Amino acid sequence: MVKLHFTAVGRVTALRFKVVCLMGLFAWMSLCPLHAQGDGSAFLLSFYRQYVGFCLDASGEPGEDSLLRCSLTPAFREKLWRMTSSCDANALLRAQDCNEQMLRSLRVEPLDAAGWYCVSWQWEAGGEVVRLPVRLERAGDSWRIAYVTPERLGACSGDTLFFRPGEARCAVEAEGDGCAFLRSFYNAYAAVYATLQPGVAREAAGLRKAWLTPAGQADFRRYEEEGELDGGRGYDALLCDFDFDRPLIPRIRIELLDERTAEVHFPNSPFCLEVLLLRTAGGYRIDGLRRKYED
Numbered sequence: 001m002v003k004l005h006f007t008a009v010g011r012v013t014a015l016r017f018k019v020v021c022l023m024g025l026f027a028w029m030s031l032c033p034l035h036a037q038g039d040g041s042a043f044l045l046s047f048y049r050q051y052v053g054f055c056l057d058a059s060g061e062p063g064e065d066s067l068l069r070c071s072l073t074p075a076f077r078e079k080l081w082r083m084t085s086s087c088d089a090n091a092l093l094r095a096q097d098c099n100e101q102m103l104r105s106l107r108v109e110p111l112d113a114a115g116w117y118c119v120s121w122q123w124e125a126g127g128e129v130v131r132l133p134v135r136l137e138r139a140g141d142s143w144r145i146a147y148v149t150p151e152r153l154g155a156c157s158g159d160t161l162f163f164r165p166g167e168a169r170c171a172v173e174a175e176g177d178g179c180a181f182l183r184s185f186y187n188a189y190a191a192v193y194a195t196l197q198p199g200v201a202r203e204a205a206g207l208r209k210a211w212l213t214p215a216g217q218a219d220f221r222r223y224e225e226e227g228e229l230d231g232g233r234g235y236d237a238l239l240c241d242f243d244f245d246r247p248l249i250p251r252i253r254i255e256l257l258d259e260r261t262a263e264v265h266f267p268n269s270p271f272c273l274e275v276l277l278l279r280t281a282g283g284y285r286i287d288g289l290r291r292k293y294e295d
Contacts, residue, residue: 039110039117040110040115040117040136040143041108041109041110041117043136043142043143044108044117044119044134044136044143044145045106045107045108047067047071047145048106048108048119048121049103049106050067051064051067051068051092052093052098052102052103052106052121053103054067055090055093055098056098056099056100056103068080071143071144071145072144072145072146073137073139073144073145073146073196074198075146075196075197075198076144076145076146076147076148076196078198078199078200079147079196079200079243080092080148081234082193082200082234082242082243083148083150083242083243085232085233085234085235085242085243086150086241086242086243087150087151087152089151091148091150091151092132092148093121093130093132094130094132094151095123095130099123101122101123101124101125102121102122102123105120105121105122105125106119106120106121107119107120107121108120111133111157112157113157113158113159115135115136115137115146115159116133116134116135116136116157116158117133117134117136118131118132118133118134118157119131119132119134120132131155132148132149133148133149133155133156133157134147134148134149135147135148135157135159146196147161147162147196149161150243150245152245152248152268153245153247156247160246160247161245161246161247162194162195162196162245162246163191163194163195163196163246164195164196165195165196165197167195168188168191168194168195168246170184170187170188170191171184171188172184172185172188172207172210172211173283174211174282174283174284174285175283175284177256178256178259178260178262178277178284179254179256179262181277181283181284182254182262182264182275182277182284183254185207185211185286186249186252186254186264187249188207189204189207189238189239190239190244190248190249190252191246191249192204192207193236193239193243193244193245194244194245194246194249201234204236208220208238211285211286212285212286212287213278213285213286213287215287215288216276216285216286216287216288216289219237219288219289219290220237220238220289222237223235223237223289223291224236224237237273237289237291238273238289239266240266240269240271240272240273240291241266241269248266248267248268251267252264252265252266252267253265257274259277260276260277260278261274261275261276261277262274262275262277263275263292265294269294270293270294271291271292271293271294272291272292272293272294273289273290273291273292274289274290274291274292275288275289276288276289276290
């Protein structure tokens with residue numbers, strides 16, 4: 001009798017375990033909708049409905065994290081938090097908050113550029129329509145979000161908004177004058193942030209190790225630590241920002257003040273950077289950084 005009783009309990013336990021596993025599987029599948037057919041509009045609409053739903057639910061953070069892991073490329077997951085820190089808003093929504101009307105008004109339409117779609121929503125009925133260009137890529141039999149145009153680039157779309165790995169072939173020219181050195185350095189350094197690849201922080205650190213003196217690296221760390229104290233992990237003093245975009249790189253303006261000092265001006269930034277240069281046997285190096293407000 002004892003043996004039979006134990007077996008029955010074991011069967012019930014096993015059945016419950018199977019039910020729990022199936023519920024977990026169905027929950028995971030609902031977080032990872034596979035819409036490899038069609039133009040990707042169905043995938044994006046499903047993703048944004050789930051994502052806004054999680055944002056509306058204060059207890060939805062674990063599900064939100066799972067949804068992002070399933071629906072974003074690894075490179076864009078990494079870039080997303082930099083974009084969000086840069087604009088101080090949710091870069092997937094171009095908003096700091098969400099409401100039920102945002103959920104009701106969600107729309108998705110294909111754009112002319114291949115792989116690009118426009119996600120739109122309204123904060124209130126009849127109000128302004130917010131439009132976000134989104135780039136999708138295939139990953140096996142599913143879609144992944146590979147890029148969302150940052151707010152500072154407006155309604156721009158197309159693959160020229162970013163670099164793919166190996167596409168930005170920028171060499172730092174240490175010889176010549178200080179202005180030419182800084183121009184080549186910033187072409188290479190900003191391109192790291194504008195490239196859709198994981199490991200951006202590591203790549204940027206390698207360039208700083210090569211082209212900043214110990215004094216320059218100490219200044220960089222000081223600004224980085226100040227940013228962390230303000231709650232901004234990943235602040236980059238060389239860019240006066242958390243992230244950078246390909247179309248903005250040519251708009252970086254460098255002004256040589258004297259043989260050892262230059263100012264670097266960034267588009268749409270309240271800051272400029274005073275850079276101290278050091279001429280060595282191997283060419284120029286960055287020997288100091290001082291952030292200043294633009295005049």
